[in-house]
Amino acid sequence: MKKFLLVISVICLISASLLTACSSASLTSIGKNGISETTWQLYAPASTSSIPVILAANKLENVELVLYSDQSQANTLFIRGEIPVLVTGLSVGLDLNNNQVPISIVNTYVSGLSYLVTYGTPVQSLNELQNQEIYIPFEGSPIEEVIAYLAEQEGLVWKQDIFPVYSPFDASITLLKEGKINAVVLPEPFVSLVEGQPDIFVSLSLSDLWNQANFSDVGYPQVGTFVNPEWAKNNPQEVEAFNLALEEAITEVTQYPSISIEAVEDHYPFPAKVLLNSLERTHYNFLNGEAMRTAIKNYYSTIGKRLNENNAAFYYTIN
Numbered sequence: 001m002k003k004f005l006l007v008i009s010v011i012c013l014i015s016a017s018l019l020t021a022c023s024s025a026s027l028t029s030i031g032k033n034g035i036s037e038t039t040w041q042l043y044a045p046a047s048t049s050s051i052p053v054i055l056a057a058n059k060l061e062n063v064e065l066v067l068y069s070d071q072s073q074a075n076t077l078f079i080r081g082e083i084p085v086l087v088t089g090l091s092v093g094l095d096l097n098n099n100q101v102p103i104s105i106v107n108t109y110v111s112g113l114s115y116l117v118t119y120g121t122p123v124q125s126l127n128e129l130q131n132q133e134i135y136i137p138f139e140g141s142p143i144e145e146v147i148a149y150l151a152e153q154e155g156l157v158w159k160q161d162i163f164p165v166y167s168p169f170d171a172s173i174t175l176l177k178e179g180k181i182n183a184v185v186l187p188e189p190f191v192s193l194v195e196g197q198p199d200i201f202v203s204l205s206l207s208d209l210w211n212q213a214n215f216s217d218v219g220y221p222q223v224g225t226f227v228n229p230e231w232a233k234n235n236p237q238e239v240e241a242f243n244l245a246l247e248e249a250i251t252e253v254t255q256y257p258s259i260s261i262e263a264v265e266d267h268y269p270f271p272a273k274v275l276l277n278s279l280e281r282t283h284y285n286f287l288n289g290e291a292m293r294t295a296i297k298n299y300y301s302t303i304g305k306r307l308n309e310n311n312a313a314f315y316y317t318i319n
Contacts, residue, residue: 039064040231040238043074044087046268048189048278049110049223053087054264055249060241067267078103084231085242090296091142093226094307097314104229104316106239108292109246111219112207112283114143114187117194119176122201123183126154126162126209133163135172135184142222143185146206149303153213176200189270189278207283218285220299221292229313236318243288250284289317 039062044050046067057065066083068074071092078086079101086093096103116123116134123129126147136143148158156162167175169190175181177197185206186194194200207219225242232239253260261275268275287295293315300307 041083042085052249056245059245084228086226089142106225106316107288108221108224109286110223111285114206115191116204118183118201118203122203126151130161133165135165135167150209192274192277219283221295247286250286
């Protein structure tokens, strides 16, 4: 039987009405031998970090994958219980948990995708940006969490020796191209999109800086898959199947990047070369279960941020 997969690529901002129209926690589809089965929706960012997610969804028979570009609207749908599974940044999931939203994390799989991009000249360390501004997306973002920590590892005081400016990625990229700012932290695929333009340099990998500061080689947990706990309790086989498919997909993108790009390039508005560069700059490290829990706790302990867990259900376990 031909696998059932509906992928809705949302590259521009998604309107609230469109999201409401296409969202539903479960749909009905026809499975093997003509038997009715539940189709569940998976929301993932419309970024290249979702390449393994697309491949994983292709392995399953009853997943409707939606690639979103509006985080707040995706959050709203999840909070309302209209979608059961959301791929997003680790800090986003923790913020939802801290605000009493029923949510559990079933895996983390991205451990490096952000880079310091500079104008005019490359830099070899954050010390070279002392007394300068650095553009990041918003206050309290995952990027700010780690760049502030990394600056401190080089003896700098965040907001005293380096001054953050909060600006959306698109606006920061425009200013960077015009030479109006000197430094910005960007995730993929933005890094690959600006690479090679006049006077723009991909200077530092935040994952590499983290590894150097912590004598590590696996980066730090950045993106994970979150579920509605009640849905996961009722559908443990779906959670386990997705985890297995995602782990296999990560192996595939690591071993066969060009083939992986061919399989997903129709879902992105970027040339295949940009996608390949972006994929090769993104570091994957699939974790679930106790290994995931330990990695998350170690990350927040290292950056000195208290991890406020409202309940044990935040970490998904099979009952």
